[in-house]
Amino acid sequence: MLCPCSGTRKSKILALYQQGVTDLESISLRTGACSGCGGCEADMLAFLAECAEAAAEAPISGAGRA
Ligand code: FES
DSSP states (O other), rough: OEEEEEEEOOOHHHHHHHHHOOOOHHHHHHOOOSSSSSSHHHHHHHHHHHHHHHHHSSSTTTTTTO
């Protein structure tokens, strides 16, 4: 659980990220994460950085042409 206040899990954040919702404010608006105590903000930003790294290492398949 990434944000216990809102019940937001990493899987939800990842799903949103993959849909193009990549900034904390937009994710917060959609999930309620970071809108309670705020204690998850550092973890949320770290996880978004992980998502960005993963996306950079494994670009969407089909993006390039052979
Ligand atoms: S843990 Fe996310 S707002 Fe409290």
